[in-house]
Amino acid sequence: MxxxxxxxxxxxxxxxxxxxxxxxxxxxxxxxxxxxxxxxxxxxxxxxxxxxxxxxxxxxxxxxxxxxxxxxxxxSNEIRELRKIIVELLLANHDRECTSCHKSEHCQLQTLARRLGIQSVRYKKIVKDTPKDFSTPSIVRDPNKCVLCGDCVRFCEEIQTVGAIDFSFRGSHATVSPSFGKSLASSECIYCGQCTRVCPTGALTIKSDVTRVWNALGNKDKKVIVAIAPAVRAAIGEAFGIAKESGTEAAGKMVTALKAMGFFKVFDVSFTADLTIVEEANEFVERFTKGEKLPQFTSCCPAWIKFTEQYYPDMIKNLSSCMSPQGMFGSLAKEMLPKMYGIKREDLVVVSVMPCTAKKFEATRPELSKDGIPDTDIVLTTQELARMIEESGLSFANLEQSAFDMPLGFKTGGGVIFGNSGGVAEAVLRNVLSKENSNDMDEFAFIRGEEGIREANLKVGDKDLRLAVVYGLGNARKVIKQIKNKEKEYDLIEVMACPGGCIGGAGQPVYDKLEVRNKRTKCLYENDSVLELHKPQDNPYVQQVYKEILGAVGGEKAHEILHTFHTNRRRITEKPFLIQAATDANCVKVNVCFGTGCMLRGSQKILKSILDFVESKKIADKVEVKASFCFERCSRGPVVSVGTTVIEQATPEKVTKEIEKNLK
Amino acid sequence: MENQGKFDKVCQILDENGRDKARLIPILQAVQEVYNYLPEEILTFIASALDISPARVYGVATFFAHFTLKAKGKHIIKVCDGTACHVKRSTTIIDAIRAKLNLTAAENTTKDMLFTLETVSCLGACGLAPAMVIDNEVYGQVTPEKVTKIIDDMIKQEEK
Missing domain, CATH: 3.10.20.740 (Ubiquitin-like (UB roll))
Structure with a gap:
């Protein structure tokens, strides 16, 4: 009924x-x-x-x-009055510097105050002057603008299962902060930035690099080039009220706008997405044939990479060693373009436009630099690019379209669909399984979809290829748990931190309704369908780059320029704590790791045996014992250091023997 | 060996509670019994042992007035500032103790770690207002002079 x-x-x-x-x-x-x-x-x-x-x-x-x-x-009058009171109370202790706020015009508090007809605040203004947190390259936290709605806290905990920020204190002292009121940079934050998307006010915003880009453009000694990520074209129109138009058009308009703003060349990250597929698929085929390091995880998403480094150090080997398309673009551009343009490497400024806040962090990774110069100099989000276009006074909606510059501006549909959840997996399949002359773009469309975890099983010869596509790191955690419990087995897993993949990235114009995400997804698939080529390996410029610069696919030079490494990342920055102090200045210093990995492998038992040993030998004055959090060798735990020796897979016998050796 | 004993105790508390994240509050209570306060590194250790984020543990530890993240002194002075005590001028008692021990609202523990001054909302001894509790002993109808003397006596006791 x-x-x-x-x-x-x-x-x-x-x-x-x-x-x-x-x-x-x-x-x-x-x-x-x-x-x-x-x-x-x-x-x-x-x-x-x-x-x-x-x-x-x-x-x-x-x-x-x-x-x-x-x-x-x-x-009703009663309800309207109540809502007004609520909003006025929020405004009373809100930093109301709207004109200079990053969220201005997108702020829900501002919108509501207008909608509810609030013309004055009847409550006494309480000025909080808590310092802003500028510690990360991606996100700025301004507690003075927080309305304690908890959206950020819940997103971080429920969708990403990170929990980098939470409520602390209570009542009028309540605040949202990382643990112990520390900076976001010292927390487990993976910089996905979704907190900035769901934050209704300016309490969490994207760190702007707009000024850095204008400064670079104004420097006559520099040549500034820019590369646009696939997902950006599907969303930037929203910032200018032309969201109905298809993505290709927005890409063409962006090229025109960027040229008008003074960029020397405008390239497409979809080109290096094609390149990523060729390398990553090659790596996958190798692993799949040998049955090694499977499942292979994709490595395009910087938030997912940091997440793995922090929480699953034992699975780092499963990550593809390929750089992300942004990483490859920066590295390749700095390798080939200075020669091409006859300039010095340090005079080339590489800017990338990303749907993502974590890409700003990725660009600062020391592995992705050469001689102290980062491969990618500055990362702009879609939101920041839209602001730059506004600042330059260009009427985006009326701009003509222009074509990307060559050679790094040519792409296949395989590179473009990278922006969608499932796009990387689909492009890998196109690369590995498509027949030589096939140009069928819908052959692997079964992997598309809206769910956060999708699976597919394919026959490759007489072998099964088991594929999973995952978005949201909470979902990734679920899948990893199933793998560890041997409930599931996969060969290839694509993981993106943001819902819907990059098109739902936090750097995109803020959206609220889920239809917006679906529209962007559709836009990229449509873009794929109008492109001439769909298989990354068919990209003639990719073939040319291999011929002239990179050599063989997966070869030595390709590895030098296109691959990277991932390492355990210290999740907890606490100092070790003293278990037993020694009086002797020349004491032996023993440090037992109590990180999660080591603890599960029995560090508590080892600590106890060390202390028993010290007591029984009556050498307490000569041995200092500390417990620390992570030696970043979790897969080989428990780890104990004695003096300068680090013992992996420690046993009580190994450790006591080492202590005795050190005492002599 | 004192630190080891404490750390052992923390591990024991965690085990007794089955390392169950739902038992965070009883775990924190028991750990505070051991240390007299909740040291930051121990909170992080608890978070990692219970597989919850340190931010969540910090949130719980700062939410409840019972928990403290600062080391407290050997003797804890609780002055009641509930309604009855307040009208009986408990603020003069608080001022007298602060002046005597050189404390402020922000710095409520003496440098020698001997005393911590806390104000509480009601000790349930309104008939004795203004009331005060030092460690577990109740003092009723105190005056600034009386509290100064009580503290002087305690300091003398400590010096012996």
């Missing part, structure tokens, strides 16, 4: 909507909210979605299930 309820006197039918709020919104009534995101758990903190339900009074619509026969009023 059809279920109905009455909203403002109108009958509305409903079925499986999660809550009353969803039903009301379906009826085209925009109830205001701060803390409600359909992707996240319901929190019910902001109280803005209060509605009057007959016989119940005022209830928050987000945490009230819809019931048959309910009579709901969403708009």
């Amino acid at each position: 059809e279920k109905t309820l009455t909203i403002n006197g109108k009958k509305v039918s409903f079925d499986k909507e999660k809550n009353l709020l969803e039903v009301i919104r379906k009826a085209n009534i925009e109830l205001p909210t701060f803390c409600y995101h359909s992707e996240l758990s319901t929190y019910g903190a902001c109280r803005l979605c209060l509605v009057n339900v007959e016989k119940r009074g005022l209830v928050p619509a987000c945490s009230t299930p819809a019931e048959d026969g309910m009579v709901v009023v969403t708009n």
Whole structure:
């Protein structure tokens, strides 16, 4: 039987909507909210979605299930006044420097204040002057603008399972911060930036590199080139109200805009995405044939890489050693372009435009630099590029289209679909399994989809190729757990941190409705379909680059320029803590790792045996014992250091023997 | 050996609670019993042992007034500032103790780690207002002069 309820006197039918709020919104009534995101758990903190339900009074619509026969009023003088009070209270202790705020015009607090007709704040202004956190290359945290809706906290915990930030303290002292009030850079933050997307105010924003780019463009000694990531073209139109247009058009307009702004050349990261596929697929075929280091994880997503380095050091070997397309672009550009243009390496400035905040962090990785010069100098997000276009006064909607520069501007559809979840996997399949002369772009379309975990099983000769496509790091954690428990087996796994893949990246124009993401996805697939070629290996310029610079696919030179390495990353930066102090100045210093990996492998037992040994030999004054968090050798734990010797897979015998040796 | 004993105890507390993240609060309570406060590195250790983020543990530890992240002194002075004590001028008691021990609202532990001054909302001894508890001993109807003397006596006791 059809279920109905009455909203403002109108009958509305409903079925499986999660809550009353969803039903009301379906009826085209925009109830205001701060803390409600359909992707996240319901929190019910902001109280803005209060509605009057007959016989119940005022209830928050987000945490009230819809019931048959309910009579709901969403708009009355009482409700409007209450909402006004809530927003005014939030404004009273909010840093209201709107004009210079990064979220200005996208701020929900600003929008709501306008929507609710707030013209003055009746409460006393409380000025908090907490310092901003500029510690990371990707995200800026300004606690003075936080409204404590907890969207960031829940995204980080529920979708990414990182939990780098959380509420601390209580009442009027409550704040959102990393552990112990430290900087974000010293936390486990993976820089996916989704907190900046869901933050309704300017409390979490993307760190802007716009000024650095203008400065580089204004420097006559530098040649500044730029490369645009696949996903950017599908979304930048949204910033200029032309979202209906297809992605190719936005790419062409972007090229025109970037040229007008003074960039020397405009290239396409889709080119190096093609290159990534050729290298990564080659690496995969090798591993697959030998049955080694499987499953192979893709390595394009910098947030996923940091996540693996922090939480799964034992699976680092499973990551593809390929750089990301951005990494490859920077490395290749700095290798080939200075010669081509007859300039010095240090005078070439490589800018990339990314849908991603973690790419800013990736560009700072020391492995992705040469002689102290980073391969990619500056990373702009889609949002920042849109701002630069605005700053330069260009009317984006009316711009003509221009073509990318060659050679690094030519791509196949395989490189373009990188921006979608499943795109990398699909491009790998096109590379590995497509027949020589086939140009069928829909052959592997079964891997496309909206779910966060998708699987496919293919026959390759007499072998099974088991594939998984994952987005959201919580989903990645699930899959890894299944692999470790031997419930599942895969050969190739594509992982992207952001929902929907790069098109849903935090650097893209802020979106709220999930349809926006689907539209971007569709846009990239359409872009693929209008391109001449679809298989990355067919890209003639990729073939040329191998011939002239890189040599063989997967060869020595290709490795030097296109591959990198990943290492364990210290997740916890705490100092070791003293278990037993020694009085002797020349004491033997023993350090037992108590990181998660080592602890599971028995570091507690080892510590106990060391202390028993020290006591039984009566050498307590000569041996100092500390427990530390991570030696970054988790796969070979438990790890104990004695003096300068580091013992892996330590046993009580090995350690005591080493202590005795050191005492002599 | 004192640190080892404490650390052993922390591991034991974790084991007794089955390393269950739902038992974070009882674990923190027990650990605070051991250390007298919650040291940062121990909180991080607990987070890693329970497989939850350090930010969550920090959040819980800062939420409850019962938990403290700062080392406390040997003797804990709790002055009641509940309604009854407040109208009986408990603030003069607090001021007198602060002046005597050279403390402020932010710095509530003496440098020699002998005393920590806390204000509490109600000790449930309103009939004795203004009331104060040092360690587990209750002092009723105190005056600035009386508290100064009590503290003087305690310091003398310590010096012996």
